[in-house]
Amino acid sequence: MSAPRPRRSALFLPASNARAIEKARTLPSDVVILDLEDAVAPEQKQAARAAAIAAAQAGGFGERELVLRINGLDSEWAADDLAALDGAPFDAVLVPKVSSVADIETVERDTHDLPIWAMIETCRAIPAIGAIAALTEHTRLAAFVIGTNDLAKEMRCRLSPDRAELLPLMSLVLAAGRGWGLTVLDGVHNAIDDDAGLEAVCRQGAAMGFDGKTLIHPRQIATCNAAFSPSPQDIARAQAIVDAFAAPEAAGRGAIRLDGAMVERLHLDDARRVLAIAERAGRPD
CATH class of the missing domain: 3.20.20.60 (Phosphoenolpyruvate-binding domains)
Structure with a gap:
């Protein structure tokens, strides 16, 4: 996609x-x-x-x-x-x-x-x-x-x-x-x-x-x-979610604990969207 x-x-x-x-x-x-x-x-x-x-x-x-x-x-x-x-x-x-x-x-x-x-x-x-x-x-x-x-x-x-x-x-x-x-x-x-x-x-x-x-x-x-545009905080949070689900211990899990909260794979999809938008919107204005 x-x-x-x-x-x-x-x-x-x-x-x-x-x-x-x-x-x-x-x-x-x-x-x-x-x-x-x-x-x-x-x-x-x-x-x-x-x-x-x-x-x-x-x-x-x-x-x-x-x-x-x-x-x-x-x-x-x-x-x-x-x-x-x-x-x-x-x-x-x-x-x-x-x-x-x-x-x-x-x-x-x-x-x-x-x-x-x-x-x-x-x-x-x-x-x-x-x-x-x-x-x-x-x-x-x-x-x-x-x-x-x-x-x-x-x-x-x-x-x-x-x-x-x-x-x-x-x-x-x-x-x-x-x-x-x-x-x-x-x-x-x-x-x-x-x-x-x-x-x-x-x-x-x-x-x-x-x-x-x-x-x-x-x-x-x-x-x-x-x-x-995604804020720096939005981007940092999205990257943290992507990194957390990429860790070996998260393999096959539908939800994980991150910074004291439960994060599900639906949050992973949105995190990837935020990072993609941030990257494509990053050209100089």
Whole structure:
């Protein structure tokens, strides 16, 4: 099994902004998402699609994953967006406003080979979330991305700084994703200059178990990467667990005693994941 990729930070960029895309090739985000949907005006959709394909073909993004967010499946641009993906060197396609099993099956049918990332941002998606997550068994569904802005709008809720109004739904999406082995990313933080608020929601998302967070501005990357990276204490503990199970006296045992606590093999699996993420996230920012 290949080591998990760090997806601590996923930066949205308008596909129509050539300067921003060029800068993204040097930024320390783990994922770059070229956006054809919300960030692009209707009259710019075709030009943005062509620019996104050209950027992917030009490459230069290094270890960063390059993802294309298409327009909504019910829009007039979606069919052309999906057709343009054929042969384009993206790492995944991000589908907005996924609300049903049928949405993923449509993208599965109309694209080839690319992993599918689903934005969960509608009320209709919530009761269907288990069935959508289970599509990993026979589709290329690989990730959930929570769209907190759209979800809050549909819920008609006023978000508090701690996002208490959405936490139950976020946990539900996270649990469904984890149950089927999906990557799950937290939603954006809208206030670009709110450093303290950004750090708080990043720490909250990491504590909940999200793999990372979507971002709307490069200045948010460093804070996000720090929050979703294993801490030195996490790494030391993980290494201690791996070393303890590798000792001859632990051979064939399902649980061992370490630093006064019982540690099971399920903790060993998580320790290996932490070390793999730490190693792959260790490139200079």
